[in-house]
Amino acid sequence: MKWLQRMVSRRKMGSNRWRKAALMLAKCHEYIANQRKDAAHKISRYLVDHYDWIAFEDLNIRGMVKNHHLAKSIVDAGWRMLVQFTAYKAEWAGKQLIAVDPRNTSQVCSECGRIVKKTLKERTHRCSCGYVVDRDVNAARNILHKAIGYVPEPRYGQLELNLF
Numbered sequence: 001m002k003w004l005q006r007m008v009s010r011r012k013m014g015s016n017r018w019r020k021a022a023l024m025l026a027k028c029h030e031y032i033a034n035q036r037k038d039a040a041h042k043i044s045r046y047l048v049d050h051y052d053w054i055a056f057e058d059l060n061i062r063g064m065v066k067n068h069h070l071a072k073s074i075v076d077a078g079w080r081m082l083v084q085f086t087a088y089k090a091e092w093a094g095k096q097l098i099a100v101d102p103r104n105t106s107q108v109c110s111e112c113g114r115i116v117k118k119t120l121k122e123r124t125h126r127c128s129c130g131y132v133v134d135r136d137v138n139a140a141r142n143i144l145h146k147a148i149g150y151v152p153e154p155r156y157g158q159l160e161l162n163l164f
């Protein structure tokens with residue numbers, strides 16, 4: 001797509017060669033949009049077929065923060081599509097969908113409740129309680145906990161361990 005965009009901007013607007021490149025660019029956009037839609041349909045179908053109860057982060061709660069980061073806004077748009085497709089499929093199937101506030105879902109330790117600050121680059125959650133897991137798995141557990149109203153607490157043995 002980048003390559004096509006460059007072609008379009010380099011060619012003389014309105015010329016035959018420009019028109020050809022612009023058409024290819026439009027087709028490329030359409031292809032990518034279709035692939036994303038297709039993926040959202042497949043994933044939402046899988047979720048609704050396999051689970052009676054689904055919890056997800058509600059991006060609308062985080063708010064439409066002014067976002068100039070294109071890649072991020074494309075990811076958000078894809079996420080919204082997935083949530084929408086899952087929502088209507090779940091409704092048809094009579095299954096339950098719960099949206100939770102996404103605040104801190106990636107920072108809280110899903111095992112003991114401590115805040116473990118991490119940047120987006122850090123892909124692993126490592127807590128002083130000894131819980132080490134993929135950051136997305138930790139976030140998913142936190143989303144589930146919020147949905148059911150469970151608050152993780154440090155366990156006795158772990159507290160003792162952390163004194164050393």
Ligand SMILES: [Zn+2]
Nearest residue numbers: 109112127129
């Ligand atoms: Zn922990």
